[in-house]
Amino acid sequence: MEKTLNISMWQKRLEDFAKERDWDQFHNPKNLAMALSVESSELVEIFQWLSSEQSENLDEKSLENTTHEMADILLYLIRLSSKLNIDLEDALEKKFEINKSKYPVELARGTAKKYSELKSE
Amino acid sequence: MEKTLNISMWQKRLEDFAKERDWDQFHNPKNLAMALSVESSELVEIFQWLSSEQSENLDEKSLENTTHEMADILLYLIRLSSKLNIDLEDALEKKFEINKSKYPVELARGTAKKYSELKSE
């Protein structure tokens, strides 16, 4: 079954959530970017002492925490897109094209080098 | 017009992108969480020396950079959801309910206090 996310609905829900709490005063893009990065570090915290292998086999509690942190990141991302009037689908399309040209298959295969170092080989 | 994001399609695109480059060896959840947090700091970097007011009135170049960084965050989020078999829509629904109960309107109105400090008033 195809999974889709109704971005417009979530933008509206988060606008209402903030309005009801009079939080627009705090939700400028600078602060939202900070909050998003704090949530992404809470995601990192779950994994910081795990080995790579352990991170592929999370216990139930860690998987639930991971799911919650990912949701918080996505909520702030949608909120920020709403504030800045950014079309997320369009943003994905454009950035995905950029990433494909930054990391051409023939140069990037099997290496984790940054694109700026791929060129110089 | 309603904006929706086809998560299944993007999961598939990113799986193919990684497979073609033989990057699955790098894409364990631990590393993906790190990469996501690095992208979110690149977002923060755009705003670090701006005032709150300036962050609401980005010039064209900064807005484009912001759009790119948000896309990278979302790409890693979708990739991680694919690796951990997490349903993002469902995750949003559950976390949004939690956030509503952590921040009841009557207690949270007009304050940026953390939920753990709201209770103690």
Add this chain to the structure above:
Amino acid sequence: MEKTLNISMWQKRLEDFAKERDWDQFHNPKNLAMALSVESSELVEIFQWLSSEQSENLDEKSLENTTHEMADILLYLIRLSSKLNIDLEDALEKKFEINKSKYPVELARGTAKKYSELKSE
């Protein structure tokens, strides 16, 4: 040979550095905290695709980059201590005591659990 760091001298150097560039207008604690976290993500970026083992055997270039990023973090930390009039040595002493009591040897040995979960066993 004992290594010491002259904090007062570095605080002064960084004050002069900012003053000469008229950067005090940007260096409020909020912005400095953001900048410090951006630098620490640049540190993380070096390690994001490395295995734990590889991170213990950095090549010369990666070790140099690591050294530079660690220096930037420390420079912002000293700058922030100067702005907030925080005594770093005293801060270390106090936090080290807290960490020792949060992680008693008998409970913490061999486990990476967070202190809040150690108690509940």
Add this chain to the structure above:
Amino acid sequence: MEKTLNISMWQKRLEDFAKERDWDQFHNPKNLAMALSVESSELVEIFQWLSSEQSENLDEKSLENTTHEMADILLYLIRLSSKLNIDLEDALEKKFEINKSKYPVELARGTAKKYSELKSE
């Protein structure tokens, strides 16, 4: 009075702290970099909803939290320097020279532009 930090002593204290808890197995550079970035986001969290002005006038509780988070960052930085055999004083000297040449007074005065954009004017 001149403030100095005895780095060698703190490196030794942290080595003993880890050894007593059998934590060397977790303390590879990759994991330490992650932990350091998580602490720096805990620092950011204190400031995320504050205005710049408020961040210059922290209440007692926030200042104490800030001090604790800065200490944790510094503890991980010292721990990492010990693991990688990095001389922090020397690292500061070298990076400070680099920063001075990246941001020459005449070009950087009064602007928060990144060095890579200063050149192009």
